[in-house]
Amino acid sequence: MTRLRLTHLAAAAALCAFGLPAGAMAQDCEHPIGAVLSLSGSMAAIGSAIGDAGQLAVDHMNEAGGLLGCKAAYRLRDDQGQPSIGVDAAKSLVEIEGVEALLGAIQSGITMPILTAVTVPEKVTQISCCSSAPSFTQLAREGGTEGYFFRTLPTVRPQGFVMAALAKERGYGKTAVIYVNSDYGLSLAKAFQEGVEAGGGSVAVMVPYNQEQASYRAEVTEALRSDPDSLFLVAFPADGATAMREWISLGGAQNLLLSNALRASEFVEAVGAKYLTKAVGIDNAQVAGPSVDAFNISWEEVFGEKPNGPGLHTMYDAAAVALLAAEAAGTYEGTAIRDKVREITGPGGQVVHPGAEGFKLAKEVLAGGGKITYVGATGPIVFDEFGDVTGPYLIWGVGEDGSLTTVDTWSVEKVSELMAKNAK
């Protein structure tokens, strides 16, 4: 027992010793930018690269002369894919490190409890790169976010409406929907259904599937039973290929609508390009333009490869928006940052791009009392009243040789028009 107590004491002493540098560092004038991401757990494969994207934005800000005369310090924490751990990490960032702008999380089921239990009560601005659930919009509409929540990832709702418009355009009258049973899949499938019904049609059947099963024969059979003339598959590449192979082998129509996550060569290879020539899919358009190039080039400089992967562009923008809003606010304080977010992304200011040069220009303009418009790694960013952005989309298809082609693009204006028409 005595030996045990001694080890406890030693552990406690170690804790105190490690805790000290944080206090000492604070005197060197730092503004901590917090991030809670899944570096381990089920999203680990994409989490650490997303973390790097946030780091890149903070580094650019420091190269440009820092944040509000101090150094911006990036404080990245792992949520291990668990809400309780993510919430704890967020609370410790806010209370112990003094974070006023928090980035993250990836999964909506972690972002939401951080929002309700930490950032909203503590009046900290939270910007997510990756959470797509519609429940954030709903909570914002009810006033539950108090305006502290933003996300740089376009929500999936407009995607569903665009796909519905596409189905109508192609004359599909009886589409079956097979979707991955996650917040992402459910939201996209529901939005598609809503869009089809708004256009006077109806969906043949909605079939959810659970991830990582060996076979989806049961789901495919259920979808086929309604005798559909087309299929909207909302899936991730590996499971999607399994389901698609079964759909084709059981004689399903080759009138296919595909979700954004299926725009991957591994999906096309696993299914076979010859079955997919009539397929069309949707994805967030990687808007071309100098602001996107600026990000891509600086990513390549630092990491030696192209920024391919989910969440990199949106995470960079999340961090950039937080940093520039704080700079514009003139004080590192959550509510002030919240109030400046729309101002620095809104139209009519000096356009600034990602990268140290862009941030330097932004700081100069802001210091001179001017107004900036940040056009980011995902192109122009326009937050609506609920903190959501609408993105431009591209419509993709599959060539006979299996290459992914771009069939059409939908600009932000065209998407907004469609959404406005459906809202009526």
Added chain:
Amino acid sequence: MLGIALYLVFFLIVVTIYAILVMGLNLQWGFTGLFNAGVVAFYAIGAYGTAILIGPERPELIGGFELPFALGLLGGAALAALAGLVVALATLRLREEYLAIATFGIAITVQLVALNFDALTGGANGLIGLPRPMFGYFETPNLYNVCYLVAVLAIAGAVYALLERAVRSPWGRVLRAIREDATAARSLGKNPTAIRLQAFILGSGIMGLAGGLYVGFIGFVSPIDFLPILTFQIWAMLIVGGSGNNKGAVLGVLVVWGLWTISGTLISQVVPPSLQSQAGAGQAIIIGLVIVLTLLFRPRGLIGEESVVSKHVRAARVARDNPSSS
């Protein structure tokens, strides 16, 4: 320093909620020997039960009864106890590893039901906008947290007192008798099946209570809160702390959860920023290492089960050792 204190309040609320959960498991495993590998199922049923009872009315959802939190909490615990009854009737004939597999399956089932029964649970999106009890009455959220901590501490204290009394009662001695040798207990005229059933239901209800308190604290519930790993964490807390001892159960929560979370804070401060993406893996290694070391060097846990069962034996021993004082 204030920041650290405020974080500690937050940390202790989670610890206290998990302590209630672990005490529920301790009753089932530590005292009665029931290998419940589906802890998270009862925690989830309590959480969703409370959420549905207190939640706001929404057209697309069944439920949203907008009941006062206390009623929602009791309702959630009662639902979890009821689920415990159903599960126990179906599975308690099974022994040890078979019971473990069956309850593990039930935990997965409950999580999948939560994920798929959109109309009741909100599906993958979860239930949002749940009222936090009396939140509006406090000037600052941190003052609220302090009061919530006091409230959960009081509830945990009540559960602790109840369990301590129960396991020291004749009923509690039967629990241990059944754990050690059900046949011997039966030969003494006890009914092991009935007693196991009672312990399982009571334990499940306590787990449900913890779930309801979690919902009141976070104001949101979704299926990802109830991943199977949580069952593993709860078991780790009980094993490290010492099963068969409620003090050990509580200490285990403090140590394991502290390690699980504080190691993250430490790593983020010690590790240079360029390596932080890799630091998450290091954290997992530290956690695993401490659990393995505890099992190697203190296999009975930090505070193991007390070896004296009857206070009469202890009294007799004291009297024998100190004849002058009595």
